[in-house]
Amino acid sequence: MKTGSRRMVKGVALIAIICLAAFGMFGCGQGEEKVVEKEVIKEVVKEVPKALEPLKLAVAGAHTGDLASYGIPSVRAAEILVEHVNATQGGVGGRKVILVTEDDACKPEMATNAATKLVGEDVDLVVGHICSGATKAALGIYKDSGIIAISPSATNPDLTQSGDYPNFFRTIASDDAQARLEVDFALDVLGLTKIAVLHDKGDYGKGLAEFAKKFLEESGKAEVVLYEGITPGGMDYSAVVQKINRSGAQAVIFGGYHPEASKIVMQMRKKDMDTIFISDDGVKDDTFIKVAGDYAEGVYATGPKDTSKNPLAVEADKLHKEKYGEDYGAFYLNAYSAVLALFNAVDKSGSTDYEAVSNALRNEYVATPLGIIKFDDRGDAIGVGFSVYQVQNGKYVELEG
Structure with a gap:
């Protein structure tokens, strides 16, 4: 049953x-x-x-391709916690946990295939997907099958705010909050008055850019001198870089992921443009720094608040280093928290039933590396937010305030 x-x-x-x-x-x-x-x-x-059958926990996301650095940490978080509960508690709710993974490479068409396959494998719960577009493509399939999905990284506001996906939860704040933080930082901290807004035309990047443009225009403090979408996967963004230069923009706010951001930043700096670059959690990843190299220095990006000193985060970090011999990557703590929240909901409700797990997620607090959290009626984690980071000496550093 x-x-x-x-x-x-x-x-x-x-x-x-x-x-x-x-x-x-x-x-x-x-x-x-x-x-x-x-x-x-x-x-x-x-x-x-x-x-008495095993509880099947699925992890779906980008496990290959350019954005694998976002998805692999979620798999690792689940592996660590599944091994732990099976070894110390005999599983969750008296059921041994089996981990099932599916790769979608952050592509919507692959996400629908992955979701269909997971439903066919009779999984109980899903951690994922990673990218907003892929998540949106998969959620209807899970909803029709009565399966809860909880993402560590899908930030598109409509995923929770539209009401279309009552089976969806996330352990990260939404892009409207992220865009607001970026705009407030650009206006109130950096004192900018001319800003270009770019996006990658995807659900995630375009959604964030639309909010940034809206907040800038409503502020009355700055002019949006360029608003443009770029094509993901391009090798040469010199045309848009030239438009940025001609617009007189003091800064760029970019909605999208690190492969495109690294190329734009590199091409800007090679043309001796000192235009400030501000982006999102899709760029707040060490892979961006590795690709852009010295050109990454000074770039700003928003991302989940640094909770690395939380005792549970310290433990999660230790377990990752012991198992994989390296530091954890993007969204690892968010994924770790997502798995803990699901396990807690199953344990408290004594069930994997959709309604029971949903009610437990919304009403039962759980201690996680992100803090002690539960979820609101829309599925957003209460108490989870963003900070502004800057690349300093080759590393992202959280800025105060």
Whole structure:
């Protein structure tokens, strides 16, 4: 019984066992009662083995391709926690946990295939997807099958705010909050008055850019001197770089991911443009610094608040280094927290039933590397937010305030 109540099954099973034990002596009832109890026993025989089946936790996201550095940390977070609960607690809710992974390379068409495959494999819960476009493409498939999905990184506001995906939760704040922070930083901290806004035309990048443009225009403090979409995967962005230069922009706010951001920044700096570059958590990744090299210096990017001193974050970091021999990557703590939240919800509700898990996620607090969290009615994690970071001496450093 994948979506039923484990506690209910145990209770029915106990009645059946008592009846079976007494059946030889007393028949466990007479006439119609005997027929009814035989039917109950038949149902328990069918249902109890399902209740004892392993709990299947899926992790879906970019495990290959340019954006694998965003997806692999989520797989690792799940691997660590699955091994831990199986070894120390015998699983979750009395069920051993099995991990299933599917790669979508952050592409919507691959995400629908991955989601369909996971549904066919009868998974109970999903951590993912990673990119907003891929997440949106998969969510309807999970919703139709009554499966909860919780993302560590999909920030598009509509995923929670539209009400279209009641089965979706996330352990990261949404892009409207991220765009607001970027705009406030550009206006109030840097004192900029002419800003170019770029995006990669995707659900994530374009969504963030639209909010940034809206907030800039509403502020009355700055002019949006260029608003433009670029084509992802391009090798040469000299045309848009030239437009930035001609616009007189003091800064660029870019919505998108690190492959495109690194190329734009490199081409700007090679043309001796000192235009400030401000971006998002899709760029706040060490891969951006590795690719852009010295040209990355001084770039600003928003990303999840630094909670690395949280005791649970310290423990998560230690476990990662012990298992993989290196520092964790982007969204690892968010994914670690997502898995903890799901396990806590199953444990507290005694079920993998959609309604039961949803209610537990919204009403039961859980201690995570991000803090003690639960989720609001829309599925957003309460108390989770963004900070501004800057590349300083080859590393992203969180700025105060």
